[in-house]
Amino acid sequence: xxxxxxxxxxxxxxxxxxxxxxxxxxxxxxxxxxxxxxxxxxxxxxxxxxxxxxxxxxxxxxxxxxxxxxxxxxxxxxxxxxxxxxxxxxxxxxxxxxxxxxxxxxxxxxxxxxxxxxxxxxxxxxxxxxxxxxxxxxxxxxxxxxxxxxxxxxxxxxxxxxxxxxxxxxxxxxxxxxxxxxxxxxxxxxxxxxxxxxxxxxxxxxxxxxxxxxxxxxxxxxxxxxxxxxxxxxxxxxxxxxxxxxxxxxxxxxxxx
Amino acid sequence: xxxxxxxxxxxxxxxxxxxxxxxxxxxxxxxxxxxxxxxxxxxxxxxxxxxxxxxxxxxxxxxxxxxxxxxxxxxxxxxxxxxxxxxxxxxxxxxxxxxxxxxxxxxxxxxxxxxxxxxxxxxxxxxxxxxxxxxxxxxxxxxxxxxxxxxxxxxxxxxxxxxxxxxxxxxxxxxxxxxxxxxxxxxxxxxxxxxxxxxxxxxxxxxxxxxxxxxxxxxxxxxxxxxxxxxxxxxxxxxxxxxxxxxxxxxxxxxxx
DNA sequence: TTACTCCTACAACCTAAGTTATCGCTTATC
DNA sequence: GATAAGCGATAACTTAGGTTGTAGGAGTAA
Numbered sequence: 001x002x003x004x005x006x007x008x009x010x011x012x013x014x015x016x017x018x019x020x021x022x023x024x025x026x027x028x029x030x031x032x033x034x035x036x037x038x039x040x041x042x043x044x045x046x047x048x049x050x051x052x053x054x055x056x057x058x059x060x061x062x063x064x065x066x067x068x069x070x071x072x073x074x075x076x077x078x079x080x081x082x083x084x085x086x087x088x089x090x091x092x093x094x095x096x097x098x099x100x101x102x103x104x105x106x107x108x109x110x111x112x113x114x115x116x117x118x119x120x121x122x123x124x125x126x127x128x129x130x131x132x133x134x135x136x137x138x139x140x141x142x143x144x145x146x147x148x149x150x151x152x153x154x155x156x157x158x159x160x161x162x163x164x165x166x167x168x169x170x171x172x173x174x175x176x177x178x179x180x181x182x183x184x185x186x187x188x189x190x191x192x193x194x195x196x197x198x199x200x201x202x203x204x205x206x207x208x209x210x211x212x213x214x215x216x217x218x219x220x221x222x223x224x225x226x227x228x229x230x231x232x233x234x235x236x237x238x239x240x241x242x243x244x245x246x247x248x249x250x251x252x253x254x255x256x257x
Numbered sequence: 258x259x260x261x262x263x264x265x266x267x268x269x270x271x272x273x274x275x276x277x278x279x280x281x282x283x284x285x286x287x288x289x290x291x292x293x294x295x296x297x298x299x300x301x302x303x304x305x306x307x308x309x310x311x312x313x314x315x316x317x318x319x320x321x322x323x324x325x326x327x328x329x330x331x332x333x334x335x336x337x338x339x340x341x342x343x344x345x346x347x348x349x350x351x352x353x354x355x356x357x358x359x360x361x362x363x364x365x366x367x368x369x370x371x372x373x374x375x376x377x378x379x380x381x382x383x384x385x386x387x388x389x390x391x392x393x394x395x396x397x398x399x400x401x402x403x404x405x406x407x408x409x410x411x412x413x414x415x416x417x418x419x420x421x422x423x424x425x426x427x428x429x430x431x432x433x434x435x436x437x438x439x440x441x442x443x444x445x446x447x448x449x450x451x452x453x454x455x456x457x458x459x460x461x462x463x464x465x466x467x468x469x470x471x472x473x474x475x476x477x478x479x480x481x482x483x484x485x486x487x488x489x490x491x492x493x494x495x496x497x498x499x500x501x502x503x504x505x506x507x508x509x510x511x512x513x514x
Numbered sequence: 515t516t517a518c519t520c521c522t523a524c525a526a527c528c529t530a531a532g533t534t535a536t537c538g539c540t541t542a543t544c
Numbered sequence: 545g546a547t548a549a550g551c552g553a554t555a556a557c558t559t560a561g562g563t564t565g566t567a568g569g570a571g572t573a574a
Contacts, residue, residue: 066402069488074402088398091384091391096493097398119380126376126383127348133390134348140397141345141354145323145331147404148449152531184552192405194532199553215540216551231326240348409561440521451562456523472570473521 008032009056009108013082016169017128017239024122031114032056037106044099044107045086051095053112054086060105061181064097065189075190077139078102078163078182082170087133090115103181131240138236147192155191156201158230160211164223165234177223183216205229265289266313266365270341273426274385274496281379288371289313294363301356301364302343308352310369311343317362318438321354322446332447334396335359335420335439339427344390347372360438395493404449407487409458412448415487417468421480422491434480440473462486 010032011025020028035058038044044055044062057079064076064085076097079085089095090112118125142162146155164178184202188195202213210226212219220226267289268282277285292315295301301312301319314336321333321342333354336342346352347369375382399419403412421435441459445452459470467483469476477483 066398068402068406072406074405076398076401088391088394091388092395096395116380116384119376119383123373123376127373130387130390131348133387133394134345137345137390137394137397138349138353140394140401141323141333144333144397144400144404145325147401148331148446149325149329183550185550189405195552196533196554197531200531203553214552236353442521452522453524453563454561456521457561460523471522 009058010110013056013084014128017131018124020124024125027121031110031117033109033111035106035108038101040101040103042101044101045095046098047095049095051089051092051112053110054084054090055107055109057081057083057085058106058108061102062099062105063102063186064099066097073189075186078190080163080167084132134240142236152193152197152201154230156187156198157226158232159191160218160220161223161226161230161232164220165237177219177221180218181216182218266315267367270313270339271385274388275381277381281382284375284378288367288374290366290368292363292365295358297358297360299358301358302352303355304352306352308346308349308369310367311341311347312364312366314338314340314342315363315365318359319356319362320359320443321356323354330446332443335447337420337424341389399493409450409454411487412450413444413455413458414483415489416448417475417477418480418483418487418489421477422494434476434478437475438473439475
């Protein structure tokens with residue numbers, strides 16, 4: 001943080017994975033575009049759109065989803081400030097899922113055309129991008145397990161607890177209760193349940209004192225209790241660590257002079 | 258294919274994504290280890306094992322799964338010859354899922370310690386690895402949709418059809434029926450169903466003339482019919498194409514002389 | 515061969531979750 | 545300020561899929 005780029009969202013995100021050289025930091029900063037804003041419920045991109053790059057979330061919540069033939073929708077993931085979205089499609093020419101803002105949101109674009117420069121000039125940055133996608137995949141795997149083999153109570157509790165953990169990574173919140181801008185409809189589509197059944201399950205959790213609900217929000221009152229219900233084991237959320245960065249056989253940059 | 262490395266599984270796989278320079282080809286070949294074999298039902302690695310690298314499947318079928326606290330199991334994906342497995346964990350020190358052989362199998366290891374060399378010496382190879390993981394993610398997303406929002410009939414048909422498409426990519430099979438080494442138990446764990454219900458659903462498909470079953474095998478008789486049942490749209494399986502490779506602003510290699 | 519295990523089929527029964535509908539309560543829209 | 549649209553709670557009813565149990569066949573080891 002010796003340079004004046006501490007406020008860049010992408011630099012901050014990358015530095016949570018690896019120590020960056022001054023050069024890497026400046027490269028990232030120079031390639032990132034200024035922030036853009038979306039209002040609540042705005043579509044950030046749609047499935048099939050040209051895939052123009054990835055975005056770092058500076059403020060607000062967004063979620064990725066797929067619309068199905070029969071009119072239903074599957075929410076693939078929910079993203080919070082600090083997360084990177086859209087890296088999934090970087091190797092595709094079009095978006096493979098849609099992205100919507102769950103609240104007013106502010107994202108910093110990183111154009112795809114700049115990625116080749118990153119790959120060519122820094123092994124550290126290249127590895128870091130890999131680690132970010134690896135973490136994303138780990139979360140997707142856990143989502144698969146959630147959808148395939150858990151009851152409604154477990155699904156809901158697990159999802160909420162996971163998000164709260166992901167929030168704490170960047171927010172460093174001390175309190176054991178926090179508020180999430182998630183409607184029951186979004187949760188239903190994320191968990192493969194009906195909205196009615198999500199409401200029923202919330203009713204149970206409420207009478208058990210685990211959480212409060214209302215107004216497109218969920219307030220987690222007893223996160224440990226929810227973890228018990230979910231059988232939550234958060235090790236899949238741990239920071240990936242690559243030996244590539246611990247014992248790099250090359251200098252941190254392999255670019256030409 | 259001008260050099261004598263046509264028989265390398267990893268080179269062949271990478272070349273299905275991008276044209277490789279002679280140098281890239283030789284680099285890959287020099288870093289790949291010789292094939293290792295596993296018998297049917299052998300554990301290739303377990304969740305928590307040290308993550309030593311990735312493998313290209315030369316022969317046989319394998320599947321990735323997670324064991325849950327309550328004794329159930331979620332199959333995450335099934336892999337066929339030509340597929341690359343284990344790239345998911347390359348940024349983790351330990352495996353985040355287990356891998357088992359569904360039939361006698363032969364895989365070629367690519368040690369993780371060699372990846373840094375690849376990243377440092379070739380933008381083409383680095384991008385290709387990215388495209389491989391991107392395709393893998395696209396398949397996972399489709400699996401999410403399958404688990405979250407489809408009926409048992411749709412789930413089963415979709416899964417079988419997807420695998421048959423993935424097989425055809427490497428096998429170039431002309432026939433419209435093919436045999437898969439999948440037991441009903443494995444399918445149940447992949448689809449989030451009970452084995453009994455998989456059996457019931459197979460009974461329906463059998464009377465409709467869509468497939469035959471028996472002896473830990475499934476024979477797809479009418480793939481188009483199954484695609485109709487599944488509402489299958491295979492575009493997520495299409496080869497990812499990166500503009501990085503179409504319009505590379507750098508020479509194909511950025512390594513030092 | 516026996517004995518064992520694994521896979522599959524199928525029947526009977528059960529329950530978790532879906533569906534539909536009604537009624538408030540907010541939050542937008544004009 | 546009125547109307548509309550969306551969200552949440554709850555009740556009544558339905559159903560897809562889970563569970564348990566039995567039985568036969570195929571592969572495997574002694």
